[in-house]
Amino acid sequence: MSQLRVGLCQMLVTEDKDVNIKKADEMIKKAVSSGAKLVVLPEMFNCPYDNSYFPKFAENCPEGKTIQFMSRAAKENNIYLIGGSIPEKDEKDNIYNTSFAFDTNGNIIGKHRKMHLFDIDVEGGIRFMESDILSKGEDITVFDTEYGKVGLSICYDIRFPELMRLMVLKGARIIVIPAAFNMTTGPAHWESLFKVRALDNQVYMLGTAPARNKESSYTSYGNSIITDPWGRVVSKLDEKENILIQDLDLNMIDKIRRELPLLQHRRTDLYTLDLLNED
Numbered sequence: 001m002s003q004l005r006v007g008l009c010q011m012l013v014t015e016d017k018d019v020n021i022k023k024a025d026e027m028i029k030k031a032v033s034s035g036a037k038l039v040v041l042p043e044m045f046n047c048p049y050d051n052s053y054f055p056k057f058a059e060n061c062p063e064g065k066t067i068q069f070m071s072r073a074a075k076e077n078n079i080y081l082i083g084g085s086i087p088e089k090d091e092k093d094n095i096y097n098t099s100f101a102f103d104t105n106g107n108i109i110g111k112h113r114k115m116h117l118f119d120i121d122v123e124g125g126i127r128f129m130e131s132d133i134l135s136k137g138e139d140i141t142v143f144d145t146e147y148g149k150v151g152l153s154i155c156y157d158i159r160f161p162e163l164m165r166l167m168v169l170k171g172a173r174i175i176v177i178p179a180a181f182n183m184t185t186g187p188a189h190w191e192s193l194f195k196v197r198a199l200d201n202q203v204y205m206l207g208t209a210p211a212r213n214k215e216s217s218y219t220s221y222g223n224s225i226i227t228d229p230w231g232r233v234v235s236k237l238d239e240k241e242n243i244l245i246q247d248l249d250l251n252m253i254d255k256i257r258r259e260l261p262l263l264q265h266r267r268t269d270l271y272t273l274d275l276l277n278e279d
């Protein structure tokens with residue numbers, strides 16, 4: 001299939017999980033009524049992006065309320081759903097920042113635990129220490145859809161070009177990044193990162209952020225974005241709650257890779273990028 005309509009739901013996240021799930025449900029339905037076949041929610045869409053909330057909001061897989069909701073929403077709406085991310089708890093009570101992906105039958109087809117934790121301290125700007133509460137994911141996530149392979153990572157993961165390239169070497173043609181940049185690094189780096197990762201790897205990059213909520217402890221930059229395999233910004237929102245609907249021309253990926261064969265021109269006789277610990 002050469003065309004894919006996507007819907008990125010830039011939703012306002014509140015302190016109430018049920019309200020957040022209801023909002024996600026409404027926005028998914030709106031995206032579907034606009035024809036979206038792949039719908040993406042933002043990072044931590046069921047929970048404020050704040051360490052103090054993660055333990056209380058965390059869910060076990062697959063029985064967690066938000067996970068069950070996402071599975072149902074994918075099936076009822078007959079869509080691929082990339083469920084942003086939520087705090088996920090394992091059997092030992094480790095908490096992860098996890099993105100679940102569902103097929104049109106509501107089955108989990110991808111599960112990415114954020115691999116690079118957001119531990120930064122910028123003078124005069126943002127300080128955040130995810131590792132105070134969260135554990136790191138260990139796996140690269142690429143899954144099949146009827147539109148081709150999709151790679152999935154979360155927010156700070158986009159800053160690691162090796163991870164993006166490894167997903168592409170595993171076949172990803174679209175990379176989805178649920179994210180929540182902030183008012184320090186958002187204006188500085190958000191758009192550039194999406195452009196350069198798209199043009200380096202000749203993929204579509206989809207970034208979905210929460211809407212900006214000035215009342216929350218962490219202020220999301222918003223600006224959900226789609227960049228194309230030529231490195232152009234195809235479409236972008238501002239900071240307000242909204243849905244970004246966009247048709248992706250999947251033939252463009254092959255055309256650009258044919259015309260400018262970057263991936264083929266890698267000097268793998270001189271250097272390689274190895275995936276350690278592959279199953």
Ligand SMILES: O=C(O)CCC(=O)C(=O)O
Nearest residue numbers: 118155156180181182185
């Ligand atoms: O990389 C950044 O600047 C923002 C990352 C972030 O907010 C996150 O990983 O949640």
